[in-house]
Amino acid sequence: MADPSHTYLYLGIALVSLFVVLLSKRRRSPEALRLPPGPWQLPVLGSLHHLAGQLPHRVMRDLARRYGPVMMLRLGEVPTVVVSSRDAAREVMKTHDSAFATRPLSATMRVLTKGRDIALAPYGDYWRQVRRIAAMELLSARRVLSFRPIREGEVAAMLRAVEDAAAHRRAVDMQAVLSALVSDTTTRAVMGDRWKDRDVFLREHDRALQLSAGFNLPDLWPSSRLAGCLSGVVREAEKCRDKVFGILDGVIDQHLQKAESGADVDGEDLIDVLLRIRKEGGLQFPLDMDAIKAIIFGIFAAGSETSATTLGWAIAELIRNPKAMQKATAEVRRAFASDGVVSDAAVGELHYLNLGNRETLRLHPPAPLLVPRECREPCQQVLGYDVPQGTQVLVNVWALGRDERYWPNYSPEEFHPERFIDGEAGSMVDFKGFNFELLPFGAGRRMCPGMAFGLANLELPLASLLFHFDWEVPGLADPADLQGRPWASADGATALGLQKLGASKICIPH
Numbered sequence: 001m002a003d004p005s006h007t008y009l010y011l012g013i014a015l016v017s018l019f020v021v022l023l024s025k026r027r028r029s030p031e032a033l034r035l036p037p038g039p040w041q042l043p044v045l046g047s048l049h050h051l052a053g054q055l056p057h058r059v060m061r062d063l064a065r066r067y068g069p070v071m072m073l074r075l076g077e078v079p080t081v082v083v084s085s086r087d088a089a090r091e092v093m094k095t096h097d098s099a100f101a102t103r104p105l106s107a108t109m110r111v112l113t114k115g116r117d118i119a120l121a122p123y124g125d126y127w128r129q130v131r132r133i134a135a136m137e138l139l140s141a142r143r144v145l146s147f148r149p150i151r152e153g154e155v156a157a158m159l160r161a162v163e164d165a166a167a168h169r170r171a172v173d174m175q176a177v178l179s180a181l182v183s184d185t186t187t188r189a190v191m192g193d194r195w196k197d198r199d200v201f202l203r204e205h206d207r208a209l210q211l212s213a214g215f216n217l218p219d220l221w222p223s224s225r226l227a228g229c230l231s232g233v234v235r236e237a238e239k240c241r242d243k244v245f246g247i248l249d250g251v252i253d254q255h256l257q258k259a260e261s262g263a264d265v266d267g268e269d270l271i272d273v274l275l276r277i278r279k280e281g282g283l284q285f286p287l288d289m290d291a292i293k294a295i296i297f298g299i300f301a302a303g304s305e306t307s308a309t310t311l312g313w314a315i316a317e318l319i320r321n322p323k324a325m326q327k328a329t330a331e332v333r334r335a336f337a338s339d340g341v342v343s344d345a346a347v348g349e350l351h352y353l354n355l356g357n358r359e360t361l362r363l364h365p366p367a368p369l370l371v372p373r374e375c376r377e378p379c380q381q382v383l384g385y386d387v388p389q390g391t392q393v394l395v396n397v398w399a400l401g402r403d404e405r406y407w408p409n410y411s412p413e414e415f416h417p418e419r420f421i422d423g424e425a426g427s428m429v430d431f432k433g434f435n436f437e438l439l440p441f442g443a444g445r446r447m448c449p450g451m452a453f454g455l456a457n458l459e460l461p462l463a464s465l466l467f468h469f470d471w472e473v474p475g476l477a478d479p480a481d482l483q484g485r486p487w488a489s490a491d492g493a494t495a496l497g498l499q500k501l502g503a504s505k506i507c508i509p510h
């Protein structure tokens with residue numbers, strides 16, 4: 001006869017197993033999830049009505065103050081978690097970085113890049129391959145250095161144009177000048193010297209950015225065919241992509257011909273690099289022409305607007321803050337007085353100017369909600385809340401940069417490069433992805449690989465503009481009046497037209 005103690009043992013094991021199975025089923029059922037709190041939602045619209053008419057990162061910061069640092073929204077159909085504290089950001093980008101390392105691919109973006117560029121490629125082997133190519137070849141420190149002559153040439157051309165305006169006491173639309181500078185520097189680094197379709201390319205590129213940045217119907221209601229038909233945005237994106245890719249076909253052909261003819265090449269541009277890697281072969285995913293075009297287009301999209309906006313804000317903040325302007329200008333003029341010109345090689349040593357850039361990126365991160373991520377694993381916990389698979393995750397780095405809990409010594413809304421000086425509370429805080437209160441370049445696996453490229457685009461033009469010119473805003477008695485009036489298009493405030501404000505034009509009298 002069986003030992004009764006064994007019967008009890010088997011019964012006990014069976015009961016425990018049943019309990020575990022029931023518990024795991026319960027955890028998997030949506031009712032049992034502990035979702036983050038969030039504002040009330042409307043049918044169909046979800047939380048969109050809360051965002052209407054305001055910049056999303058601002059209103060999300062205000063909502064997070066009410067609902068907490070991990071907040072649930074629904075943007076149309078798209079479940080979205082917004083993260084707004086240092087600890088929550090660390091959980092998303094460090095603790096569970098791999099689970100949140102993929103990107104949602106909206107209908108518009110799918111058309112524009114097919115997810116084959118670096119920034120929007122789904123997390124996986126293809127992304128790992130192109131990311132490695134970016135780190136080792138396209139955006140490496142050596143490559144950024146190799147573009148020095150391009151930077152110096154473009155900055156010199158800009159200075160001549162500004163000097164001409166200064167000689168005639170003409171006001172300059174500075175954001176336009178800076179955008180052109182960054183676009184020209186980037187196109188030359190990416191595709192070589194200027195080509196005839198440059199203007200069409202830049203126009204279509206801007207159009208593509210507009211199409212992908214907005215809240216488009218098919219992106220908000222991806223399952224609705226009606227939304228897709230009504231908006232027409234996908235068709236527009238297709239037209240835009242065809243034009244851009246058509247131009248890139250021509251540029252790539254020229255590069256191939258140049259390579260075949262063995263013409264003397266003074267330094268590789270990024271298309272040369274990609275064509276070389278394609279020829280060398282041995283890749284898990286061979287680089288076809290569509291991939292090359294998507295990568296080039298993606299790098300241009302990720303690198304140009306971000307750098308130009310930051311540069312615009314850096315100058316705007318110095319003009320608003322005359323004491324900081326005085327210190328930065330004195331430092332630059334002291335450093336380069338004997339040479340009479342700012343050198344790209346030494347610009348990294350300008351201590352105060354670089355603290356100013358850090359401060360600019362704290363106040364005005366050009367990607368205030370980073371590039372969206374998506375939870376790719378069954379269910380992840382952030383600060384004790386469940387984030388289901390497929391949820392879009394936004395990290396409000398704009399809010400983190402202005403949170404008084406992390407920026408105690410000076411008002412977080414004010415521009416004070418001094419907060420990063422030795423001995424101050426912020427002295428150990430940098431934007432390299434380790435301090436989760438300052439994340440203009442993101443953090444973790446998907447952190448910006450173009451940081452060195454972006455900073456190089458920022459430092460030389462800024463230092464040169466301070467070295468050669470004194471700055472004033474025509475019609476403004478007090479520079480503090482610029483408060484709240486950013487340059488056109490900076491911080492997403494494109495609606496603030498240059499003409500309407502008048503104050504966004506600056507004059508160079510020196």
Ligand code: HEM
Nearest residue numbers: 118119302303306367371441442443446447448450453454
């Ligand atoms: C001031 C300049 C720049 C800023 C503030 C900036 C910021 C960012 C941010 C916030 C992300 C997303 C990070 C994340 O999800 O954690 C990103 C991604 C990216 N950036 Fe930048 N960026 C800048 C310049 C550049 C430049 C100049 C390039 C290239 C020439 C570039 C190429 C990229 C690429 C390829 C990605 C996608 C990375 C991936 O998904 O794996 N960026 N950038």
